[in-house]
Amino acid sequence: MLSIKNLHVTINDKPILKGLTLDINPGEVHAIMGPNGAGKSTLSHVLSGKAGYTVTEGSVMYNGKDLLELAPEIRAREGVFLAFQYPVEIPGVSNIYLLKAALNAMRKHQGLPEVDAMDFLTIVKSKVKLLQMDEKFLYRAVNEGFSGGEKKRNEILQAAILEPKLCILDETDSGLDIDALRIVSEGVNSLRNAERSFLMITHYQRLLDYIKPDVVHVLADGKIVKSGGPELALELEERGYSWLEGQAA
Numbered sequence: 001m002l003s004i005k006n007l008h009v010t011i012n013d014k015p016i017l018k019g020l021t022l023d024i025n026p027g028e029v030h031a032i033m034g035p036n037g038a039g040k041s042t043l044s045h046v047l048s049g050k051a052g053y054t055v056t057e058g059s060v061m062y063n064g065k066d067l068l069e070l071a072p073e074i075r076a077r078e079g080v081f082l083a084f085q086y087p088v089e090i091p092g093v094s095n096i097y098l099l100k101a102a103l104n105a106m107r108k109h110q111g112l113p114e115v116d117a118m119d120f121l122t123i124v125k126s127k128v129k130l131l132q133m134d135e136k137f138l139y140r141a142v143n144e145g146f147s148g149g150e151k152k153r154n155e156i157l158q159a160a161i162l163e164p165k166l167c168i169l170d171e172t173d174s175g176l177d178i179d180a181l182r183i184v185s186e187g188v189n190s191l192r193n194a195e196r197s198f199l200m201i202t203h204y205q206r207l208l209d210y211i212k213p214d215v216v217h218v219l220a221d222g223k224i225v226k227s228g229g230p231e232l233a234l235e236l237e238e239r240g241y242s243w244l245e246g247q248a249a
């Protein structure tokens with residue numbers, strides 16, 4: 001599904017990712033943890049095609065295609081979804097309008113018929129229910145005036161509707177209250193299947209109690225320095241990151 005080899009990335013000539021290698025198979029959930037400033041969000045931005053990042057070395061293959069060669073909107077239409085750490089507000093564009101336009105753009109790209117307004121309403125309402133959101137959020141401008149937790153829940157609503165193949169969640173748990181964390185996690189778990197893969201960036205082991213990862217990685221100073229099973233997250237919670245200094249996976 002996703003194969004990242006020796007990825008080096010700079011921002012304004014400053015090296016941020018320094019030889020990152022990561023392979024994710026279909027259906028797997030990988031969690032990435034690591035100290036502040038290690039490069040976790042940089043990785044998610046590079047995968048989604050955000051401007052401002054220069055890949056100086058390495059490769060990223062996604063379902064047999066060179067991901068770095070694809071324009072950001074094509075990546076999205078090919079099923080790469082990024083739930084932002086800081087979801088953007090889009091004043092003047094209603095949530096439901098954006099969701100329908102995005103879903104139909106994806107379906108068109110994939111050679112599928114567009115979903116009409118009635119069918120879309122049925123789909124969107126079932127997903128809103130799944131995430132225990134109020135339907136009124138559908139008719140508000142995208143993320144405008146949403147609380148931090150409401151924005152995060154809205155990101156998962158987008159994922160639930162777009163049904164991506166690779167779902168990148170950047171600190172989706174931050175800002176969620178205790179109940180919202182459980183509801184959002186249940187939403188993510190309902191999206192898990194044998195074909196869909198997840199890359200979850202988180203600082204907290206707590207999220208991984210709800211969404212069981214197959215693999216946990218530690219990203220430090222631009223590289224994966226350790227990988228393991230869910231027990232690695234528990235160890236990190238207990239010991240912090242300093243014991244990993246100087247280690248490589």
Ligand SMILES: Nc1ncnc2c1ncn2[C@@H]1O[C@H](COP(=O)(O)OP(=O)(O)OP(=O)(O)O)[C@@H](O)[C@H]1O
Nearest residue numbers: 011012014016034035036037038039040041042043
């Ligand atoms: N536009 C920029 N100009 C210069 N440095 C930048 C820029 N954007 C990011 N960086 C630097 O890149 C490094 C990696 O940032 P990144 O956001 O990827 O870290 P992170 O691991 O996601 O951190 P956190 O856990 O705090 O969210 C940081 O040192 C950050 O200051």
